[in-house]
Amino acid sequence: MLLATAGLCASKSDSADSPKELAMAMAKKAKRAQKAGHNAEAYLLYSQAAAIDPKNRSYHARMEVLQTRATKESKPQPFPGSESELPPADLSPDDVFDSLTEKEMAAARPLNQAPSLKAKPGKLDFDLTGDPRVLFDKVAQSFGLDTVYDGDFPRTDPAIRFHVSGADYRDALHDLEAATGSFVIPLSSRLFMVAHDTPAKRNDLEQTVAIAVPIPQVLTTQELTEIAQVIRQATAVEKIAWDSADSMIVMRDRVSRVMPAVGVLQQLIAYRPQVMIDLEFLQVDLSDMKSYGFNVTNTFSLTYLGQILNNVITPPSGVTNLLTFGNGKTLIGLSVAQVQAMFNQTLTKSNSLYRTQLRSVVGQPATLHVGEKYPVITSGYFGATTTSGTVYQPPPTFTFQDLGIDLKVTPYVHGMDDATLVIEAGFQVLSGSAVNGIPIIGSRTLKSTVGVRDDEWAVIGSILSDSKSKAVSGFWGLAQIPYLGQLFKQTSTDTEDSDVLIGVRTHLLTLPPDQVVTKRLRVGSDARPFNPL
Numbered sequence: 001m002l003l004a005t006a007g008l009c010a011s012k013s014d015s016a017d018s019p020k021e022l023a024m025a026m027a028k029k030a031k032r033a034q035k036a037g038h039n040a041e042a043y044l045l046y047s048q049a050a051a052i053d054p055k056n057r058s059y060h061a062r063m064e065v066l067q068t069r070a071t072k073e074s075k076p077q078p079f080p081g082s083e084s085e086l087p088p089a090d091l092s093p094d095d096v097f098d099s100l101t102e103k104e105m106a107a108a109r110p111l112n113q114a115p116s117l118k119a120k121p122g123k124l125d126f127d128l129t130g131d132p133r134v135l136f137d138k139v140a141q142s143f144g145l146d147t148v149y150d151g152d153f154p155r156t157d158p159a160i161r162f163h164v165s166g167a168d169y170r171d172a173l174h175d176l177e178a179a180t181g182s183f184v185i186p187l188s189s190r191l192f193m194v195a196h197d198t199p200a201k202r203n204d205l206e207q208t209v210a211i212a213v214p215i216p217q218v219l220t221t222q223e224l225t226e227i228a229q230v231i232r233q234a235t236a237v238e239k240i241a242w243d244s245a246d247s248m249i250v251m252r253d254r255v256s257r258v259m260p261a262v263g264v265l266q267q268l269i270a271y272r273p274q275v276m277i278d279l280e281f282l283q284v285d286l287s288d289m290k291s292y293g294f295n296v297t298n299t300f301s302l303t304y305l306g307q308i309l310n311n312v313i314t315p316p317s318g319v320t321n322l323l324t325f326g327n328g329k330t331l332i333g334l335s336v337a338q339v340q341a342m343f344n345q346t347l348t349k350s351n352s353l354y355r356t357q358l359r360s361v362v363g364q365p366a367t368l369h370v371g372e373k374y375p376v377i378t379s380g381y382f383g384a385t386t387t388s389g390t391v392y393q394p395p396p397t398f399t400f401q402d403l404g405i406d407l408k409v410t411p412y413v414h415g416m417d418d419a420t421l422v423i424e425a426g427f428q429v430l431s432g433s434a435v436n437g438i439p440i441i442g443s444r445t446l447k448s449t450v451g452v453r454d455d456e457w458a459v460i461g462s463i464l465s466d467s468k469s470k471a472v473s474g475f476w477g478l479a480q481i482p483y484l485g486q487l488f489k490q491t492s493t494d495t496e497d498s499d500v501l502i503g504v505r506t507h508l509l510t511l512p513p514d515q516v517v518t519k520r521l522r523v524g525s526d527a528r529p530f531n532p533l
Contacts, residue, residue, distance in 0.1 A: 023053035027062075034066065034151055043070035061148050061187050065205075069151065115207070117533050118189040119143035119169035126172065128162045131155070132180040135162050136194050139176060143169040150195035150205065153182070170533050183531050197528055202254065206531065210252040212243070213265055220364070224249070227268050235261040235523070256529035263521045271516055272361045275411040275419065276507040281354040281370065286497040288347050293474065293490035295340040342490065359509075362413050371404015374430065377438050401441060403428050405500070413512045416454070421504060423448045423460055450504070457505045467496035 030045030043066040050059035120143045128135055133149060139162075140147045157180075164175055173184050173192075183197045185205055195201045215224065228240055228249070238253040240261075249265065251258050360366035377398045410422040424447050431442040444465075452458045472479070474489025481488075524530035 019052050020056075023049040023056065023059065026052065027059060030062070039066050039069040039151065042066055057188065057191065058146065058148070061191050061193070064187065065148055065150060065193055115186045115188055117145060117169065117186050117192060119145050121168075123166045123168050124172070125165040126162055126167070130159055131157045132160065132176075132182065132194070135160065135176055135180070139169075139172050140192070143172075144190065145169070146191045148187070148191065148193045150193060150201065152201075153194060153196055173533060174530075177531075183528070184533060185531070186533055192533075199527075202256075202529075206254045206256060208253065209255055209258050210250060211258055211262055212248045212250045213262060215242075215247045215249055216269060219269065227265065230268065231261050231264055234264060236526075237261045254529075256524070256531045259532055260521045260523045260530075263519065267519060271513045271518075272363075272510075273413045273512045274359065274361050274509040275413060276509055277358040277360065277366065277409055277411065277421070278505040278507070279354075279356050279358065279368065279407070279409075280503045281405060282351070282501040282503070283354070284497075284499045284501075285350045286348070286495070288495040289345065289493070291342065291344040291490065291492045293342060294487050295342055295490060358409060360409070360411055362411060365408050365410040368407040368409075369402060369404065371402060371406075371428075373400040374403050374439075375399070376401045376441070401428070403430065403441070407502075409504070411506065413508065415512060416508065416515065418451065418453060419506050419508070420449060420451050421460075421506070423450065423502075423504070425502060427500065429465075446502075452504060452506050454506055454508050457503050459501060459503050465496075465498040467494075469494045 026045050026049035030042040030049065033039075033045060034042040043063060046059050046063040046066065050056070050063055053059065124142055126139065126142075128138055130138075133153070133155065136147050136149075160179055162176065162179060164172060167175065177183050177197070181197055182194050183202070183206075185193045185195065185207065187193055193205070195205050219227075224242060228242070231237060231251075232240060235257055237251050237257050239251065241250045242248075243250060251261055251265075253261075354370055356368060356370075358366040358368060375398045377396050379397050404427070406426040406428070408424045412420045412422070414420065424445070426443060426445045428441055428443045431440045433440050448460050450458060450460045471492040472489055473492075474485070478487075479485045479489035522530045
């Protein structure tokens with residue numbers, strides 16, 4: 001009876017407690033369980049306290065601290081499914097990039113930064129003496145921060161004197177890390193956890209992040225491979241992968257490794273100077289066609305002028321300039337045509353100016369094509385094949401050939417004012433002749449290396465095409481007489497000139513590497529990497 005009464009009184013007393021008092025009671029039980037080494041029980045009690053009093057963030061922070069140790073104490077669960085569902089062990093990863101799952105890619109896309117401390121601004125002077133916990137508590141309170149400690153962090157270390165002057169919260173905490181052999185893990189903007197700095201604690205407690213860094217399209221696959229090898233060797237990042245669809249490099253590892261890796265990556269892809277190249281193509285076409293000379297008819301007709309059976313013969317109609325021999329006594333007339341002097345000239349001149357801009361980086365070629373695509377037969381059947389009384393002709397195959405101007409420019413920057421351009425220009429046109437129905441394409445190429453100054457024009461070369469033809473017709477025999485033969489012939493000349501001038505001008509868009517100050521990155525040592533706050 002006494003036991004029942006006591007239980008009833010305790011029940012009434014608990015029911016009268018406020019949620020805040022119940023949460024405090026749960027936290028005290030969790031603290032006792034943590035001291036006794038029951039981390040799983042302490043984790044559950046802290047989670048209940050955080051659910052009862054969600055405004056108290058310290059319960060949730062302590063719960064997160066115990067999560068790793070509570071997981072180790074829990075019993076391992078069997079892998080769902082049969083052993084055949086396990087990934088095969090003989091799969092080898094890529095030489096440079098790793099493969100990321102959809103879950104890891106989804107975690108890297110949101111722009112969620114790792115927790116960082118937001119302490120009071122300003123610099124303070126400290127001259128403190130005490131064990132590590134006392135030192136961290138006093139420094140944290142000076143900057144408006146709260147501290148929690150890992151369960152294995154020592155409580156009764158020897159006293160240490162901590163004396164610094166003019167230090168902000170980052171410098172003060174990093175100096176305390178070095179003095180006490182510990183490291184700080186930010187949990188929120190005002191709360192951080194202190195743990196003993198060992199490789200095991202780093203793996204268990206340090207935050208793991210996944211970051212996606214966009215990559216410019218101008219980088220080639222070989223350049224990305226070399227950059228990834230440099231980052232992996234310099235920062236020892238655990239996983240790095242390339243998303244070719246979105247042109248991103250995704251890195252996943254601890255914060256102390258990923259942040260320096262991102263800084264190195266951004267500097268490697270940013271220190272390639274970009275160049276804007278202005279190109280102008282001036283094409284001048286000149287056509288001069290002339291026809292001159294004397295047009296003399298080389299056909300003559302004879303007309304009988306006598307009488308036949310007492311009939312008078314009259315000259316036929318249309319016959320003019322009738323010439324009679326012997327003053328008309330020969331009864332024969334010879335028709336002579338009039339001589340015509342002729343001169344015709346057709347002069348055509350056209351100027352075409354093409355302007356364009358190409359943007360590239362050092363060592364990366366930029367290409368340009370001005371022209372059209374012309375279908376050229378590559379194979380065809382021109383004989384007859386009889387099949388079942390019908391003639392079958394297979395269809396021909398053809399490809400499209402680029403006609404016009406092809407240009408490839410590769411820039412190299414030597415400083416703020418000088419640059420070198422490696423230029424390969426080609427000009428392809430139809431020659432006008434064909435072999436077996438396949439047209440012959442004339443091609444002219446120009447390869448040049450030219451040094452130019454920034455924002456100044458330079459003419460790098462020209463492509464010339466000259467064609468001259470001459471045709472002579474006239475009275476055979478008389479046209480070959482020197483000087484006098486000009487009266488009995490006609491001359492036609494055709495002159496075709498085509499000139500293409502190529503001018504270039506460069507604009508430096510970004511500074512060359514010798515003008516850029518490389519940023520310094522603090523990474524710490526291999527045993528004690530730098531953890532950003």
